[in-house]
Amino acid sequence: MRSPVLAGQAREAAGCIPLLAHAAKAKVMMGNIHKTDKLDAQGLATLLYLGKLPSVWIPPAEVRDERELPRTRMVFSQHRTRVKNRIRSTLAKYALSLDTASDIFAPKWRPELEAVLQKLPAETERCARQ
Numbered sequence: 001m002r003s004p005v006l007a008g009q010a011r012e013a014a015g016c017i018p019l020l021a022h023a024a025k026a027k028v029m030m031g032n033i034h035k036t037d038k039l040d041a042q043g044l045a046t047l048l049y050l051g052k053l054p055s056v057w058i059p060p061a062e063v064r065d066e067r068e069l070p071r072t073r074m075v076f077s078q079h080r081t082r083v084k085n086r087i088r089s090t091l092a093k094y095a096l097s098l099d100t101a102s103d104i105f106a107p108k109w110r111p112e113l114e115a116v117l118q119k120l121p122a123e124t125e126r127c128a129r130q
Helices: 004-013 023-030 037-050 061-093 107-117 122-129
Strands: none
Touching (some): 023 037, 061 122, 107 122
């Protein structure tokens, strides 16, 4: 499995209890001056063996799934903002504007926006419409 999410889900389904070390606290507890993978592995193994490995909470699968919806919504919202800003900057570049102080992307301004977009050079208009 290449996806760490799928690998973690498979481990949970198999009944394994995942343990995610708190990196900063573990580093302090190990006290190594020199940092190498070998020393880190030995230190983590020792802390785990002694039952003193500082760990962070891993939310259950249901909580992780619930967190996906707002994350996805945020990404789409950011993308929409980028596209609107790109169109505004393109119109400003060619000194074109709509005679409104409100949102030029509102449905009632769609015909006017379409008319202004037609004044752009052909290739720029095509890009703005995509």
